[in-house]
Amino acid sequence: MRPFIIVMAVLLQAFATSASSAQIQRHVMGDDDNSLTYFTLQGEITSGDHFDFDHINDKPLVILNSVGGNMETAMALGRELRKADARAIVRKTEVCISACVFVFAGAVDRTVFGRIGIHRPYPTRTGDETQEQAQQEFKQMKSKSQRYLEQMNISVSLLNEMIRVPSSRVHYLSDGELAKLGLTGKDPAYQYKQDSEDAARYGISRRELLRRRRKSRAKCSSISAKYHPWKKVQCEDATMWGLSVSEMKQRQQLVRTHCTKQKYGDKGQALKCQISIMQNGLNSQ
CATH class of the missing domain: 3.90.226 (2-enoyl-CoA Hydratase; Chain A, domain 1)
Structure with missing residues (x-):
């Protein structure tokens, strides 16, 4: 998305x-x-x-x-x-x-x-x-x-x-x-639902999700959303994964190679593959 x-x-x-x-x-x-x-x-x-x-x-x-x-x-x-x-x-x-x-x-x-x-x-x-x-x-x-x-x-x-x-x-x-x-x-109910989905996406607890969000705001707030939107998004996403931007990019490339839906034939298994690589690298596969 x-x-x-x-x-x-x-x-x-x-x-x-x-x-x-x-x-x-x-x-x-x-x-x-x-x-x-x-x-x-x-x-x-x-x-x-x-x-x-x-x-x-x-x-x-x-x-x-x-x-x-x-x-x-x-x-x-x-x-x-x-x-x-x-x-x-x-x-x-x-x-x-x-x-x-x-x-x-x-x-x-x-x-x-x-x-x-x-x-x-x-x-x-x-x-x-x-x-x-x-x-x-x-x-x-x-x-x-x-x-x-x-x-x-x-x-x-x-x-x-x-x-x-x-x-x-x-x-x-x-x-x-x-x-x-x-x-x-x-909306607070939507935020509650989104928190649950995001925690599952990152493979972490809801409490850890909220902690990383606070860290993301502190770390990425100085980047202008108007003039550097993609740089801000990368900073926020990398912080949520607990990685540097360069590490996140490397692991995202591994995900694109190893975690395709066609390879697993199941969206849930592909997601597990993605979380595993983003958290631990290729050694987890």
């Missing part, structure tokens, strides 16, 4: 488009042998919008640039993202406002370079109604929003912040607010 940090470095250079017309599009970057499929959601979210994640081998990547729209549809789109373990980005100069935030919340990995804007959700229906009807409608909206955010493991404090902002205004969340509300980074 292509490292996500490189994916971001490429996509952040893509041109920004207007958020005035609603559309969800599927894009393919690169050739057949080395391609990246990603999706963009542009403009107003309307009833019937949905993502077509069929035939995607990797976890989908979704770029959001929307001023909001239909809240029910936004939640349905967010659930589609969650079901597919999708990642979401708001690029620099672009926005995710109002109902779009519910879509963004559905992603299991969320990154913001642009702006996230919130305000009080409101119904699209118009016409006269009594105070009692308005109160009931507001309570239903609040209940649906709260239930959805809880399902996405997002702090219900986000809903409280939304309600404080009149629907006619927009409050753009600071980096600190985004972090406090849990809108950036990985």
